[in-house]
Amino acid sequence: MAIPIELAGFPTAEVTVAGDPWLVAMADTPARRSQGLMNVTGLGALDGMLFEFEQRTEAAFWMKDTLIALDIAFFDDSGALVDRFTMVPCREDPCPSYPAAGPYRYALEAPEGALAHLDAGSRLDVPTG
Numbered sequence: 478m479a480i481p482i483e484l485a486g487f488p489t490a491e492v493t494v495a496g497d498p499w500l501v502a503m504a505d506t507p508a509r510r511s512q513g514l515m516n517v518t519g520l521g522a523l524d525g526m527l528f529e530f531e532q533r534t535e536a537a538f539w540m541k542d543t544l545i546a547l548d549i550a551f552f553d554d555s556g557a558l559v560d561r562f563t564m565v566p567c568r569e570d571p572c573p574s575y576p577a578a579g580p581y582r583y584a585l586e587a588p589e590g591a592l593a594h595l596d597a598g599s600r601l602d603v604p605t606g
Contacts, residue, residue, distance in 0.1 A: 513528070514545070516543075534582070548562070
């Protein structure tokens, strides 16, 4: 399976989620984070999208113009799970926002149900370099 054309400008990386390898699109710039998974109908060969921030944030996510239901998990600087829940597509304003329970550095979006197994001890490992 290929990477969706809507995500052609995103770099990819292999990360580890709760011990499992995942191939993710990296939303590692403000422009890429702003686009996210809007208007994407499927992830193809990708397991998800990882939003990486330069420093901890408390920014909320929303699903405006996102066409598929997604799980989201928030992780701190060390890769420890901060929060997790399912978000539903939003077609009308105002769209609900989804804030994490605390500051985070990474947010991982994946198809609905893909992150349901994560619990308080779950970790995200992101290669550096």
